Amino acid sequence: MNALHTTLDRKLxxxxxxxxxxxxxxxxxxxxxxxxxxxxxxxxxxxxxLAHRGPGEIVGEMAILDRRPRSASVRxxxxxxxxxxxxxxxxxxxxxxxxxxxxxxxxxxxxYRETVALLERMxxxxxxxxxxxxxxxxxxxxxxxxxxVLEREIRAGVADRQFEMHFQPIVRLASRRLAGxxxxxxxxHPQRGLVPPLEFIPVAEASGLxxxxxxxxxxxxxxxxxxxxxxxxxxxxxxxxxPFISVNVSGHDLAAAxxxxxIADLVAQTGIAPxxxxxxxxxxxxxxxxxxxxxxxxxxRAAGLGVAIDDFGTGYSSLSYLSTLPVTTLKIDRAFxxxxxxxxxxxxxxxTVLRLADELEIPVVAEGIEHVEEADMLTDMGCAxxxxxxxxxxxxxxxxxxxxxxxxxxxxxxxxxxx
Ligand code: C2E
Ligand code: CA
Ligand code: CA
Numbered sequence: 001m002n003a004l005h006t007t008l009d010r011k012l013x014x015x016x017x018x019x020x021x022x023x024x025x026x027x028x029x030x031x032x033x034x035x036x037x038x039x040x041x042x043x044x045x046x047x048x049x050l051a052h053r054g055p056g057e058i059v060g061e062m063a064i065l066d067r068r069p070r071s072a073s074v075r076x077x078x079x080x081x082x083x084x085x086x087x088x089x090x091x092x093x094x095x096x097x098x099x100x101x102x103x104x105x106x107x108x109x110x111x112y113r114e115t116v117a118l119l120e121r122m123x124x125x126x127x128x129x130x131x132x133x134x135x136x137x138x139x140x141x142x143x144x145x146x147x148x149v150l151e152r153e154i155r156a157g158v159a160d161r162q163f164e165m166h167f168q169p170i171v172r173l174a175s176r177r178l179a180g181x182x183x184x185x186x187x188x189h190p191q192r193g194l195v196p197p198l199e200f201i202p203v204a205e206a207s208g209l210x211x212x213x214x215x216x217x218x219x220x221x222x223x224x225x226x227x228x229x230x231x232x233x234x235x236x237x238x239x240x241x242x243p244f245i246s247v248n249v250s251g252h253d254l255a256a257a258x259x260x261x262x263i264a265d266l267v268a269q270t271g272i273a274p275x276x277x278x279x280x281x282x283x284x285x286x287x288x289x290x291x292x293x294x295x296x297x298x299x300x301r302a303a304g305l306g307v308a309i310d311d312f313g314t315g316y317s318s319l320s321y322l323s324t325l326p327v328t329t330l331k332i333d334r335a336f337x338x339x340x341x342x343x344x345x346x347x348x349x350x351x352t353v354l355r356l357a358d359e360l361e362i363p364v365v366a367e368g369i370e371h372v373e374e375a376d377m378l379t380d381m382g383c384a385x386x387x388x389x390x391x392x393x394x395x396x397x398x399x400x401x402x403x404x405x406x407x408x409x410x411x412x413x414x415x416x417x418x419x
Contacts, residue, residue: 010033010081010082010083011030011081011082011083011084012079012080012081012082013035013037013076013079013080013081013082014076014079015035015076015077015078015079015080016075016076017075017076018073018074018075019037019059019060019074019075019076019082020060020070020073020074021042021070021073022041022042022069022070022071022072022073023069023070024069024070025063025069025070026060026062026063026064026067026068026069026070026087027064027086027087028060028064028084028085028086028087029058029059029060029061029064029065029084029085029090030058030059030060030082030083030084030085031057031058031082031083031085032053032054032055032056032057032058032059032080032081032082033055033081033082033083034055034079034080034081035054035055035076035077035078035079035080035081035082036052036053036054036076036077036078036080037052037053037054037059037074037075037076037077037080038051038052038053038074038075038076038077039051039052039053039059039072039073039074040072040073040074040075041072041073041116041119041120042073048119050072050116052077053074058085059074060074061085061090062109062112062113064085064086064087064090065090065094065105065109066106066109066110066113067087068113071113071116072116098147098206099143099147100147100148102143147203147206147207150200150203151203151207151209153189154187154200154203154204154207154209154213155209157187157189158209158212158213158216162187162188162189162190163185163186163187163188163213163216164185164186164187164188164220164396165183165184165185165186165217165220165221165224165397166183166184166185166186166394166395166396166400167181167182167183167184167224167228167245167394167395167396167397167400168181168182168184168387168392168393168394168395169181169387169391169392169403169407170182170244170246170365170385170386170387170391171385171386171387171391172240172384172385173366173375173378173379173383173384173385173386174379174384175240175409176409177237177238177239177240177407177409178232178238178239178240178243178403178404178407179239179240179241179243179244179385180243180244180245180246180276180278181228181243181244181245181246181400182245182246182248182280182387182394183217183220183221183245183246183247183248184197184248184394185197185201185213185217185248186394187199187200201213201250205250205251205252208252210250210252210253211252211253211256214247214249214250214253215262217247217248218247218262218263218266219266221245221247221277222266222267222269222270222272222277223270224245224397225245225270225272225276225277226270226272227397227401228243228245228400228401228404229242229243229276231401231404231405232404234404234405235404235405235406235407237409238406238407238408238409239404239407242273242276243276243404244275244276244277244278244306245276245277245278246277246278246279246280246306246308246329247277247278247279247280248280248281248310249279249280249281250285251281251285251288251289251293254281254285254289254292254293254296254297255289255292255293255296259296259299260296260299260300260303263279263299263300263303263305264303267303267304273304274303274304274305275304275305275306277305277306278305278306278307278308278328278329279297279300279305279306279307279308280308280309280310280331281293281297281307281308281309281310282309282310282311282314282315283309283310283311283312283313283314283315284311284314284315286309286315286325287315290321293325294324294325294326297325297326297327298326300326301326301328306328306329307325307326307327307328307329308327308328308329308330308331308365309322309325309327309329309330309331310331311331311333311367312330312331312332312333312353313332313333313335313336313349313353314333314335322356322360323360327360327362328362328363329362329363329364329365329385330353330356330357330362330363330364330365331364331365331366331367331387332350332353332364332365332366332367332383333367333368334367334368334388335368336349336350336353337350337366337367337368337369337374337378337388338368338370340374340377340378341371341373341374341377347377350366350378350381350383351381354381354382354383358382363384363385364383364384364385365383365384365385365386365387366378366383366385366386366387366388367387367388368387368388368389369386369387369388369389369390369391370388370389370390371390372390374388374390375388375390375391
């Protein structure tokens with residue numbers, strides 16, 4: 001047993017005390033908050049010192065990463081303060097890690113074990129047991145391979161113009177007039193057909209390729225905007241003012257210093273009205289790096305663009321923080337709309353979001369409306385806009401133009417309007 005004293009989550013190890021010994025099972029890794037520790041191999045002829053570790057470093061991570069006994073011993077050289085990271089905490093993080101990074105981690109671990117084993121053999125010690133990589137790291141190989149293939153395909157797809165934008169209508173609920181569109185990306189893969197974004201956006205984000213896809217999305221929206229505007233002019237009774245188009249952007253986009261300039265260039269080059277262009281960012285993404293996101297969104301807003309918070313209600317945004325962001329629209333996640341009719345809790349959440357948006361004086365778009373009853377209930381609750389298969393699925397540009405020219409509020413009447 002080591003001389004570890006716990007004060008809440010901080011552990012104090014007095015000078016000279018062992019943290020753990022080689023051969024023991026690994027229970028936790030330790031972040032060193034203060035003090036100094038020594039990593040060593042115990043030998044009858046004298047200890048072999050492998051390393052010294054100090055504040056800001058970690059010890060004991062290997063045994064819990066590859067679930068093998070401790071390969072070396074660690075003791076405190078000075079009174080030390082440590083914070084434990086449990087095996088469970090690390091396992092969860094490994095499962096969430098990019099598969100390529102995970103595979104590299106497995107390789108690095110194995111190399112280190114080999115080096116320690118070599119050192120031990122040179123000292124005449126018995127060979128260590130055969131390496132058994134933990135399933136999480138081992139299964140990383142197949143995932144790493146498919147991610148690499150997908151990444152290469154996305155890169156080729158961008159060069160080969162295999163990506164396209166589809167557009168889903170967003171309607172003013174009270175009148176059922178067409179108000180705008182959300183641009184949603186599709187990948188026309190030569191073998192796999194039309195690939196939905198959830199199958200490639202995460203890989204594009206992990207690899208940095210998302211920057212190319214976002215540039216494509218924005219350029220494409222800039223290109224089609226005049227055509228959509230023109231089509232809207234043909235149908236003043238079905239359309240509410242100049243339609244807007246909203247584009248999804250990722251955290252990587254917002255973090256890039258060049259993003260606001262890209263937006264400014266797009267507006268300048270295409271001559272589109274910035275007020276007709278909206279940027280959609282998810283709530284969870286905003287919470288990951290709030291300050292950076294706020295700075296980028298403020299620049300977009302200053303350029304005249306709208307800013308929508310997507311999937312609202314699914315993240316953990318602090319409400320006070322929301323009031324500091326330049327938000328012009330909240331989008332209620334489909335999960336709440338889908339259960340609106342059957343579930344009182346969903347209704348209450350939607351009601352709360354609507355009240356909050358009312359306080360902040362920003363309109364709400366309800367996503368994923370599939371039934372007229374849902375649309376009617378949301379209208380009665382005071383939700384300004386709706387989007388969902390009831391009004392139209394995401395469609396390519398030519399269908400979108402036809403739809404815009406022929407949009408008829410009577411086709412999708414409100415219960416009240418119809419009677
Ligand atoms: P999102 O931004 O929440 O987009 C709404 C998703 O809900 C779309 O899925 C849309 O087709 C789907 N949807 C809309 N109405 C209904 C409905 O009534 N019922 C059902 N079942 N689904 C409905 P999609 O196009 O597959 O996009 C999935 C996600 O991929 C998007 O979620 C967005 O996060 C991401 N995405 C799409 N296009 C882009 C893009 O150009 N850039 C980035 N960064 N992400 C994108
Ligand atoms: Ca969206
Ligand atoms: Ca959404």
